[in-house]
Amino acid sequence: MKRALGRAKRLPVVGWVTEIVQLYFSKRVSRAAAELAYFLILTFFPILICLSAFLKQMNLDLASMLEQADYLLPDSVIAIFRDYLNYLNGNQSTAMFLTGxxxxxxxxxxxMRGLMNIMHEIYGRATFLGLWQIGASLLFSALLLVTVYLSLAVVVTGNWFFQLMGKILRLENLVERFVAWQWGKYALLISIVFLFILLLYRFTAPWDKPRPPVVPGAVGASLSLAVASLIFSEIMGNSARYSLVYGSLASVIILLVWLYLCGNVVILGHVVNYVIYCHRKQKDQRGREGQ
Structure with a gap:
């Protein structure tokens, strides 16, 4: 049995998966993902305050916007967003917007600081310290808000946009010509998320040379976020008994679990980059020793 396990570990794929799993538990990635989920759920509702003001200014239909996210988010999570946005729609004020x-x-x-701390633990050295870490976390929090707004713009830019352009340009059947946009916008949404994760990985990884890779983990994390969200949404949509367990808190618990899942995926993407980085260093070291 031990020999079989030893031979299996020599296989590149098995060896890489083993290293990733060992790092996941040794670096306590699940704890960091729980911390990230906690702060993200606190971030979500202030962001919804800002989104409510944005939707009101743009005269966008809330119901159609949430329908566009039905593929990626569980119904209970969408219900939370719908109820909260409906409440905010009748209670908007400048003070509430600024507070949001x-x-x-x-x-x-x-x-963001929680993410930087786990990256510090993984690589064994920090990218930002002290006031620099606070400044970088504020910068990335602003970047997160920009990503959310860009994602919203992609999601809500559906047939109504092409209908408007068709009226302005007097072009018939413009909507039918852009049916592919209905699925193409999800690819664009994943691209926006990929760009944000790529920048996040680049600036939270050590800056000394050789620079750790960031693209493989960012690609894997972006695609995994989309796939994991689709699967999680499908599972929750087909499960009718979780409300019996959690009662009135079921929707909030589902939102927390989804954010925890997303946090694990984002951090694991950085773990993948770290494993690639270690293998490259070992390969370079063997090359220098062989000269």
Whole structure:
């Protein structure tokens, strides 16, 4: 049995998976993902305050916007967003909007610092320390808000946009010519998320040479986020008994579990980059020793 396991570990794929699993438990990635989920759920509702003001200014239909996210988010999570946005729609004020921006930046920066800390543990050295870490976390919290707004713009830019352009340009059947956009926008949404994760990985990885790779983990994390969200949404949609367990808290628990899942995926992407980085260093070292 031990010999079989030893031979299996010599296989490249098995060896890499083993290293990733060992790092997952030794670096306590699950704890960091739980911390990230906690701060993200605190960030979500201030962001919704800002989104409510944005939707009101743009005269966008809330129901159609949430329908566009039905593929990626569980129904219970969409229900939370719908109820909260409906409440905010009748209670908007400048003070609430400014408070939403402040709290979103505050909690998002705390989430970013949590990510930086786990990256520090994985690589064994920090990229930012002290005031520099606070400044970088504020920058990435602002970048997170920009990513959310860009994602919203992609999601809500559906047939209504092409209908409007058709009326302005007097072009018939413009909507039918852009049916592919209905699925193409999800590819664009994944690309926006990929760009954010890529920048996050680049600036939280050590800056000394050789620079750790960031693209493989970012690609894997972006695609895994989409696939994991689709699977999780499908599982929750087909499960009718979780509300019996959690009662009125079922929707909030589902949102927390989804955020925890996303946190694990994002951090595991960085773990993959670290494993690739270690293998490259070992290969370079063997090359220098062989000269």
């Amino acid at each position: 921006i402040f709290l979103a930046v505050l909690f998002a920066s705390a989430a």
